[in-house]
Amino acid sequence: MRHSWRIGRIAGIDINVDSSWFIIYFLLTWMLATSYFPQSLPSYRGAFYWVISLLTSLLVFASVLIHELAHSLVAIKQGDTVRSITLFILGGVAQITEEPKDPVSEFVMAIAGPLVSFFLGSFFFMLSLLLLGVNDPLLVMISYLGLINIILGVFNLLPGFPMDGGRVLRSIVWKITGDLRKATQIASFSGRAFSFLLISIGIFEILQGSLSGLWLVFIGWFLHSAAVKGYHQVLMRTRLNNVTAEDLMVEDLKTVPGHVKVQELVDVHILKKKERVFIVVDNGKMKGIVCLEDIKTIPRDKWKSTDVNEIMIPREEMEIVSSDTDGETILAKLMSRNIRQVFVMDGNSIRGVISSGDIQRYMQLRSELDKK
Ligand SMILES: [Zn+2]
Incomplete structure (x- = not known):
């Protein structure tokens, strides 16, 4: 320690x-x-x-x-x-x-x-x-x-x-x-x-x-x-250096309504769809984002009584980059602020999400290709 x-x-x-x-x-x-x-x-x-x-x-x-x-x-x-x-x-x-x-x-x-x-x-x-x-x-x-x-x-x-x-x-x-x-x-x-x-x-x-x-x-x-x-x-x-958010991001994020209970999010969305990050929407509007890690912050016996709205990261608090932001800036953001992920948005539409794991996987692929 x-x-x-x-x-x-x-x-x-x-x-x-x-x-x-x-x-x-x-x-x-x-x-x-x-x-x-x-x-x-x-x-x-x-x-x-x-x-x-x-x-x-x-x-x-x-x-x-x-x-x-x-x-x-x-x-x-x-x-x-x-x-x-x-x-x-x-x-x-x-x-x-x-x-x-x-x-x-x-x-x-x-x-x-x-x-x-x-x-x-x-x-x-x-x-x-x-x-x-x-x-x-x-x-x-x-x-x-x-x-x-x-x-x-x-x-x-x-x-x-x-x-x-x-x-x-x-x-x-x-x-x-x-x-x-x-x-x-x-x-x-x-x-x-x-x-x-x-x-x-x-x-x-x-x-x-x-x-x-x-x-x-x-x-x-x-x-x-x-x-x-x-x-x-x-x-x-x-x-x-010559990589952008576009190259790094995981696309096609699934959506979940903000009023569903956390238990339903886990049973129906996370476990069935095998996804870790969801866009929270209400009336077709994006309100925030919810990740597997946010669920871990509340005790299991509260899952049936807590709305997804209550545990999501609201839109104002999301760390956002545009799709042409370079990889170095994104990595620096992730490391210096100690955050789990940044979201890629162009205007009002969310394009994808990037975590440090995604960057590592990309680098791994690149270095394997470089060896050939
Ligand atoms: Zn010195």
Whole structure:
């Protein structure tokens, strides 16, 4: 089960903490309190190490948050929507809804995070110079933060998609070739190569008896699946580019009168006609739409007493596109609003319905035909 909590809002972006984040927060604090601080400041006591470590860990994740904010603010400036930034076990991730429109925007957005990390790192290092001989604990803490920010910047610049460096690589190949799909393919390939490298180093470390190798295996595995997923998303987008609602929609929707009971809808219409979506009509006029999923929202013992009118999605609330809307827009609509289907209407007449399942089936058919 995944849980996350909203801890605040910055520039209209929800800041969330995933439950898995507590694991890494604890691990880092534990490592700092039992090894880093006792080694760097041997003359202090146990409780002090824990207090300063809890604080240092918090500042590490504040740095991660600032890195993600840098990406997000650039994205917002470019006209994208950023819903949230979530801190989780592997760091932070910003939910940016639109894919970059051109190579230059992508480049700027990707490089912003590492640049800010480098800036923070240098800032902490300079601060630590001022603290030399003034306050030892603060000095040790600040130089640790400096180091972490530099590492954060460098690691993110590894040229494997979907890391920042991979996005930078993609934007450059995209700029040169003009082909987003090809650029993503190359960046994703390099991302997978890096993930295998990380996994190999991790396994090597484990064989040497160091359990920290597990961590590298974990990160490598995560990057691998993200690289594959990122490529598939782009593939899907480009394939949907020259497809319209007309191609994707399921046509010939059956109608049902609004005043029939839900029980009748199930027995007579759904089970007999083997359909999942019906247009609700009264006096020949379309009033809304009813789907199998709407029926599941009411208990079975209410089926005999509830009208279809009461459970339908009224026309005003239906998500509507026209038959010439392109596939990419439809997919984005389905995904970003988390809705089950969009309806295709030309003027007042309903032409069909499209669910994400319909898009997947279409893509499946297309890719099988492409193989031939
Ligand atoms: Zn980044």
